[in-house]
Amino acid sequence: MAVLFQQITIIGVGLIGGSLARAARAKGLCAEFVGCGRDKAHLQQAIDLGVIDRFETDISRAVEKADLVVVGAPVGAMGAIFNQIKRCVREDAIITDVGSSKQSVVEDAVRAFGELPEGFVPGHPIAGTEKSGVAASFAELFENRCTILTPTASSSSWAIDKLSKLWKGVGAEVVCMDAAHHDEVLAATSHIPHVLAFALVDTLGRMQESKEIFKYAAGGFRDFTRIASSDPEMWRDICLHNSDAIVHVLQLFRKELDTLEEAIKEKDSDGIKTILQRAKHLRDTNVLV
Amino acid sequence: MAVLFQQITIIGVGLIGGSLARAARAKGLCAEFVGCGRDKAHLQQAIDLGVIDRFETDISRAVEKADLVVVGAPVGAMGAIFNQIKRCVREDAIITDVGSSKQSVVEDAVRAFGELPEGFVPGHPIAGTEKSGVAASFAELFENRCTILTPTASSSSWAIDKLSKLWKGVGAEVVCMDAAHHDEVLAATSHIPHVLAFALVDTLGRMQESKEIFKYAAGGFRDFTRIASSDPEMWRDICLHNSDAIVHVLQLFRKELDTLEEAIKEKDSDGIKTILQRAKHLRDTNVLV
Numbered sequence: 001m002a003v004l005f006q007q008i009t010i011i012g013v014g015l016i017g018g019s020l021a022r023a024a025r026a027k028g029l030c031a032e033f034v035g036c037g038r039d040k041a042h043l044q045q046a047i048d049l050g051v052i053d054r055f056e057t058d059i060s061r062a063v064e065k066a067d068l069v070v071v072g073a074p075v076g077a078m079g080a081i082f083n084q085i086k087r088c089v090r091e092d093a094i095i096t097d098v099g100s101s102k103q104s105v106v107e108d109a110v111r112a113f114g115e116l117p118e119g120f121v122p123g124h125p126i127a128g129t130e131k132s133g134v135a136a137s138f139a140e141l142f143e144n145r146c147t148i149l150t151p152t153a154s155s156s157s158w159a160i161d162k163l164s165k166l167w168k169g170v171g172a173e174v175v176c177m178d179a180a181h182h183d184e185v186l187a188a189t190s191h192i193p194h195v196l197a198f199a200l201v202d203t204l205g206r207m208q209e210s211k212e213i214f215k216y217a218a219g220g221f222r223d224f225t226r227i228a229s230s231d232p233e234m235w236r237d238i239c240l241h242n243s244d245a246i247v248h249v250l251q252l253f254r255k256e257l258d259t260l261e262e263a264i265k266e267k268d269s270d271g272i273k274t275i276l277q278r279a280k281h282l283r284d285t286n287v288l289v
Numbered sequence: 290m291a292v293l294f295q296q297i298t299i300i301g302v303g304l305i306g307g308s309l310a311r312a313a314r315a316k317g318l319c320a321e322f323v324g325c326g327r328d329k330a331h332l333q334q335a336i337d338l339g340v341i342d343r344f345e346t347d348i349s350r351a352v353e354k355a356d357l358v359v360v361g362a363p364v365g366a367m368g369a370i371f372n373q374i375k376r377c378v379r380e381d382a383i384i385t386d387v388g389s390s391k392q393s394v395v396e397d398a399v400r401a402f403g404e405l406p407e408g409f410v411p412g413h414p415i416a417g418t419e420k421s422g423v424a425a426s427f428a429e430l431f432e433n434r435c436t437i438l439t440p441t442a443s444s445s446s447w448a449i450d451k452l453s454k455l456w457k458g459v460g461a462e463v464v465c466m467d468a469a470h471h472d473e474v475l476a477a478t479s480h481i482p483h484v485l486a487f488a489l490v491d492t493l494g495r496m497q498e499s500k501e502i503f504k505y506a507a508g509g510f511r512d513f514t515r516i517a518s519s520d521p522e523m524w525r526d527i528c529l530h531n532s533d534a535i536v537h538v539l540q541l542f543r544k545e546l547d548t549l550e551e552a553i554k555e556k557d558s559d560g561i562k563t564i565l566q567r568a569k570h571l572r573d574t575n576v577l578v
Contacts, residue, residue, distance in 0.1 A: 126505050126507045127507055128507060129508065129509075145507065146504070184498070185498060185501060185502050188492075188493050188496060188498075188502045189493070189502055189505055189507070190507065190509060193509060193510055193514070194509070195546075195549060195553070196485055196489065197568075198564060198568040198569075199542065199545045199546045199549050199564070199568070200485065201569075201571050201572050202567050202568040203477075203538075203541050203542045204478070204571075205567065205568070205571040207477060207538075207541065209473070209474060210571075210575075211575070213474050213477045213478055214478070214576055216474050216475070216478055217478040217479075218415045220419070220479060220483070220515070220516040220519075221478045221479060221576070223512040224486060224512070224516060225572055226509070227512070227513060228569060228572045229569055229572050232562055232566040232569050233562065235565050236558060236562040236565055239552075239553045240556050240558060240561065243553050243556055247550065247553060247554050249492075250546075250550055252492050252495070253488065253492045254546075255492075256491055256492040256495070257484075257488045257539075257543075260484060261539055263528075264484070264529075264532050264535055264539075265532065265536050269525060272525045272528045272529065273521055273522065273525040275487060275491050276521035276524050276525055276528075278494065279487040279517045280490075280517060280520075280521050282490050282494040282499075282517075283490050283514055286494075286499075287503055287506055287510070287514065
């Protein structure tokens with residue numbers, strides 16, 4: 001594929017930023033990858049792993065020549081980073097992020113930039129694992145996955161097109177949608193499952209027999225709770241920054257759980273089976289295995 | 290290994306019963322495997338797959354010569370099966386089951402047998418997948434897993450020992466515990482995760498954007514909801530037969546979820562992080578990957 005960018009600067013070279021660099025490098029989509037962050041040892045590791053070519057701990061120096069800036073930090077750090085890059089980023093640079101909440105990122109950008117740059121196009125690749133850090137990154141992470149872009153009213157079409165080409169180039173399908181809609185959809189498919197998994201593991205940990213309980217956990221439990229191994233800081237940020245949508249979907253979930261719990265309490269065989277059958281059918285027909 | 294049994298009769302040759310037969314055959318633990326059930330085509334498939342040697346649809350004929358009877362049916366069918374086998378099973382036979390609730394199985398046995406046979410030793414291998422049916426069975430299912438036995442006051446030690454040898458022979462660690470304790474532990478590690486996964490998938494299916502929601506589900510969601518693909522009849526039975534323990538652990542879970550939801554609503558950064566960190570630590574240190 002043709003080179004799209006001369007220099008991609010990734011602020012926060014973790015699982016997602018690192019995987020994007022690996023994939024874009026493998027596909028020849030960019031000439032140079034520059035990492036930026038606070039932890040030198042971590043950035044050196046990213047060089048050693050061949051993920052980035054060099055790093056800067058000074059954010060101005062990191063972004064001043066970049067034609068693409070990817071902010072891969074937890075969503076709670078976006079505002080501070082936008083504030084730091086606003087004076088030193090090139091006027092024709094594309095600025096994007098990979099955060100799991102999108103309205104909060106746009107709000108943070110408005111607060112930092114005032115008028116939003118036309119190269120600013122928020123994004124979110126729907127991919128990841130429960131692991132974090134550059135050591136967990138891999139070039140195939142985005143293959144056959146979706147990347148959602150949530151352009152603002154100021155985003156210009158050239159920036160959207162070029163960023164789309166990058167994501168398509170690393171194997172993702174690209175979809176554009178409204179930031180609020182993104183936040184509701186992701187609350188349902190990603191944020192609520194994480195909240196439930198964290199809450200369940202913590203519940204069992206507080207039970208008297210907790211040591212034993214975990215001992216008898218089978219494969220289903222391992223799968224169900226895998227996401228409770230995710231980075232607590234990243235997920236605290238997501239909970240804080242997509243609070244409204246998460247609380248809204250949680251309320252829908254609670255109503256459903258009330259119905260199912262009532263049916264279990266009342267030993268209402270048909271009531272239980274109806275819900276279980278419907279759920280199995282939905283999952284089997286809608287979710288890729 | 291030495292042959293333990295001359296004839297094992299498996300009533301309900303599904304994922305668990307089929308896997309036990311495959312594993313016991315592979316280890317040379319039994320001379321003949323007889324299947325029993327209502328669906329001839331399914332039983333013929335079990336023969337074709339080499340899981341059983343022959344089948345009977347008449348339950349009396351199936352069990353009359355067996356020195357081990359394994360009831361692999363959903364827990365809702367246990368009572369009827371015990372009633373059918375009580376007059377034709379050998380006096381020195383071991384009778385066990387693989388059901389996910391144990392108090393209900395003992396109660397059903399008491400209703401059917403009156404005085405419980407000394408060869409009756411309820412059991413539950415903590416192993417499985419979201420799939421069901423003999424086609425999904427495999428000999429390695431129990432390797433490095435636990436099988437819980439819940440002997441009754443009438444169970445004799447020779448029966449417990451011999452049954453333990455079978456489970457150890459197919460690779461499982463064997464643990465004996467009280468039926469009530471089993472039900473509480475399994476409610477926490479298995480039944481509640483299933484209830485939550487079924488409820489979440491059904492919730493999303495009812496949301497307006499449901500088609501789209503499932504489209505943007507990533508790996509975490511797939512893992513989290515895998516168990517919602519499990520057999521609805523089997524899980525309805527478990528919900529009905531372990532209702533008290535499930536409702537009890539659900540109440541503990543709800544309290545925890547209330548706390549986390551309140552913290553999310555109030556944007557209480559420390560409150561959220563405390564729960565998430567504790568859960569991650571618990572999972573990372575207690576659950577095998």
